[in-house]
Amino acid sequence: MQDLSTSPPQLQSIDKAIVDAILSARIQPGARLNENQLATLFSVSRTRVREAMMRLEARCIVTVSPRRGWFVAEPSAEEARHVYGARRIVEYGLLRSMPALSEADRAALHQHLEEERQAIAAGDRQRLTCLMGDFHIRLAEIAGNPVLREVLRDLTARTILISLLYQSEFHALQSHEGHCAIVTALEAGEPEAAAALAIQHLDEVEEGLDLTRRPDPLADLRRSLQPDLEAGLSSLSSMPFTNHR
Amino acid sequence: MQDLSTSPPQLQSIDKAIVDAILSARIQPGARLNENQLATLFSVSRTRVREAMMRLEARCIVTVSPRRGWFVAEPSAEEARHVYGARRIVEYGLLRSMPALSEADRAALHQHLEEERQAIAAGDRQRLTCLMGDFHIRLAEIAGNPVLREVLRDLTARTILISLLYQSEFHALQSHEGHCAIVTALEAGEPEAAAALAIQHLDEVEEGLDLTRRPDPLADLRRSLQPDLEAGLSSLSSMPFTNHR
DNA sequence: TGGACAAATCTTGCATACAAGACTGGAAAG
DNA sequence: CTTTCCAGTCTTGTATGCAAGATTTGTCCA
Known part of the structure; x- marks a missing residue:
C-alpha cells in the first residue's frame, strides 16, 4: 500500500487504507482509530473520517464504543465460528459452480501461488x-460474481482479525498446500472436488485456532514491551495506528 | 412499521426505516432520498441522515450521484443475475447444513406460511x-448463523428492488408453494432436498423476471398520472418519499 | 416556434463549532 | 496507605454554515 500521509484524500480512500491495513495485518484487532489523528493523517476533516467509520461499521470491520471511540473489530469466539461457517457455505457453493478456468485465470492463480511460495521462503x-486472504477473493473474482466477491472480501477481513486474535500457530505451508490442491482440482475441471477441498482447507485453518482463549486485553502492551523481534519488518510500515487503549 | 414522523430518532432508526420501506415495497427503486426532507422527517440534522446514507450505500441499498442526490438503488440486469446467483449459493449451503428443526422453529415457519396464505387471500x-422476502431471512435465523443472516437480509432487500424493476408477473401462489415445499423437506429431515428445492424456487422466481427490459425512466411519472388503481392501499402508507427525479 | 444562454434555486460536500460524556490525575479524607 | 471525589482534559455526537456543482426556469434571439 502506498504511504498514507502522502496519498491524496480521494473518496473512500480512508476506507480502503484501513481495510488494506487490516488485510496486511499491519493493524491489530482492538486498535483504536482516533478520528482526529486519522483526519490529520488524511488531511481532511473529522466529518469524512466519521463517514468512513460508518461505512466500515456497516461491514462489521470496526466498532464504536459510544463517546469512547472507534476500534478495529475484535470478533468473539462465537462470531469467529459463524464467520468460518459462512465462508464454508459461500466458498463451497462458489467453487462448485465455478466455470472452466480460462488461460488468464490459470496464469493469475499460478502467479498468486508463486507469490505465496516466495513469501513463505522469505518468511x-x-x-x-495478505496473500492467504487474497487467494479466496481471487477465486470469487474468477467465479465472476461481484456480489459474492464483496461478501468474501469482508469475511476475509474479519477472518484475518480472527486469526490475529485466536491463532495459536500458523501453518503457512499447510494453507499454501491447500490452495495448491484447490487450484489443481479446478484445472482438472473438477469443481466439486475443489469445493470439497475448500471445506477441508477452511476446517484445517479453523482447527488451528484456539477459540477457547479469551482475547488478551494486555496483548498490545505486551507486544510493545517485548523486544521487537521483527524490527526490520515492522519499521517499514510505520502506521500511526495506536494499539494502546 | 411505525409511523415515521412520530418515531423517536433512535440510533440507526433511519437506516431501519428505509430498509423496512424497501422490504415492504413502499418505496420504489430509483426514488430520491432528499437529505433535508429526511432530516426534518426524523427531526434530526442532515449529518445523521448522511451517516445513515453512507451505511446504506456500503450495503448497496442506496446510491449517490455526486452533488445530485441519494437514490434507492436500481440494480442493473447484470447485477440482478449476480444477486440471484449469490442467493442460490448462500441459500443452498444454508439449507444443506440446516440442523433438525426444533418445535419452536416448526411453529414459527408454519405461522409464517399461514401469514403468506392470508396475504394471498387478502390480495x-x-x-x-415483505413476507416472501422475510421467509428466507427466517431460514437464515433458524440456521443460526447471524453472519449469513445479515448477508441474506441485504440480498433480500436488493431482490425486492429487482422484482419491482423487472418482475413481469408475480406468481405469488407459486412462490408460496415453493416455500411450503422447503418447509416440508426440512420437517422430513431432508436438508439436501430442501436445498435443491430452494435452488429450484429461486430459479422459478428469476424466471419470472424480464431482465431484457430496461428500467423505464418515466415509470414514476407514469404511475403518478395514471388513475390510482389501489388508492385504498397506497393511501394508507403515505410515505413522503418522492419518486420523481 | 424552437433553441440557446443565463440567472436563480436547490442539493450535496465538507469543514467547523459547540455540547456532552468518558477518562485521568491529583488532592483530600478516612 | 487506600479510597473517594472532583476538576481538567480529551474524544466523540450533533448541528450548522458556507461553498460548489447541478438543475431548472425564464428570457432573448434567430
Missing part, C-alpha cells in the same frame, strides 16, 4: 497473511 | 412482498 508473515 | 401485495 514475510505480513505479506503471507 | 395484500405489499404485505406479500
Whole structure:
C-alpha cells in the first residue's frame, strides 16, 4: 500500500487504507482509530473520517464504543465460528459452480501461488497473511460474481482479525498446500472436488485456532514491551495506528 | 412499521426505516432520498441522515450521484443475475447444513406460511412482498448463523428492488408453494432436498423476471398520472418519499 | 416556434463549532 | 496507605454554515 500521509484524500480512500491495513495485518484487532489523528493523517476533516467509520461499521470491520471511540473489530469466539461457517457455505457453493478456468485465470492463480511460495521462503508473515486472504477473493473474482466477491472480501477481513486474535500457530505451508490442491482440482475441471477441498482447507485453518482463549486485553502492551523481534519488518510500515487503549 | 414522523430518532432508526420501506415495497427503486426532507422527517440534522446514507450505500441499498442526490438503488440486469446467483449459493449451503428443526422453529415457519396464505387471500401485495422476502431471512435465523443472516437480509432487500424493476408477473401462489415445499423437506429431515428445492424456487422466481427490459425512466411519472388503481392501499402508507427525479 | 444562454434555486460536500460524556490525575479524607 | 471525589482534559455526537456543482426556469434571439 502506498504511504498514507502522502496519498491524496480521494473518496473512500480512508476506507480502503484501513481495510488494506487490516488485510496486511499491519493493524491489530482492538486498535483504536482516533478520528482526529486519522483526519490529520488524511488531511481532511473529522466529518469524512466519521463517514468512513460508518461505512466500515456497516461491514462489521470496526466498532464504536459510544463517546469512547472507534476500534478495529475484535470478533468473539462465537462470531469467529459463524464467520468460518459462512465462508464454508459461500466458498463451497462458489467453487462448485465455478466455470472452466480460462488461460488468464490459470496464469493469475499460478502467479498468486508463486507469490505465496516466495513469501513463505522469505518468511514475510505480513505479506503471507495478505496473500492467504487474497487467494479466496481471487477465486470469487474468477467465479465472476461481484456480489459474492464483496461478501468474501469482508469475511476475509474479519477472518484475518480472527486469526490475529485466536491463532495459536500458523501453518503457512499447510494453507499454501491447500490452495495448491484447490487450484489443481479446478484445472482438472473438477469443481466439486475443489469445493470439497475448500471445506477441508477452511476446517484445517479453523482447527488451528484456539477459540477457547479469551482475547488478551494486555496483548498490545505486551507486544510493545517485548523486544521487537521483527524490527526490520515492522519499521517499514510505520502506521500511526495506536494499539494502546 | 411505525409511523415515521412520530418515531423517536433512535440510533440507526433511519437506516431501519428505509430498509423496512424497501422490504415492504413502499418505496420504489430509483426514488430520491432528499437529505433535508429526511432530516426534518426524523427531526434530526442532515449529518445523521448522511451517516445513515453512507451505511446504506456500503450495503448497496442506496446510491449517490455526486452533488445530485441519494437514490434507492436500481440494480442493473447484470447485477440482478449476480444477486440471484449469490442467493442460490448462500441459500443452498444454508439449507444443506440446516440442523433438525426444533418445535419452536416448526411453529414459527408454519405461522409464517399461514401469514403468506392470508396475504394471498387478502390480495395484500405489499404485505406479500415483505413476507416472501422475510421467509428466507427466517431460514437464515433458524440456521443460526447471524453472519449469513445479515448477508441474506441485504440480498433480500436488493431482490425486492429487482422484482419491482423487472418482475413481469408475480406468481405469488407459486412462490408460496415453493416455500411450503422447503418447509416440508426440512420437517422430513431432508436438508439436501430442501436445498435443491430452494435452488429450484429461486430459479422459478428469476424466471419470472424480464431482465431484457430496461428500467423505464418515466415509470414514476407514469404511475403518478395514471388513475390510482389501489388508492385504498397506497393511501394508507403515505410515505413522503418522492419518486420523481 | 424552437433553441440557446443565463440567472436563480436547490442539493450535496465538507469543514467547523459547540455540547456532552468518558477518562485521568491529583488532592483530600478516612 | 487506600479510597473517594472532583476538576481538567480529551474524544466523540450533533448541528450548522458556507461553498460548489447541478438543475431548472425564464428570457432573448434567430
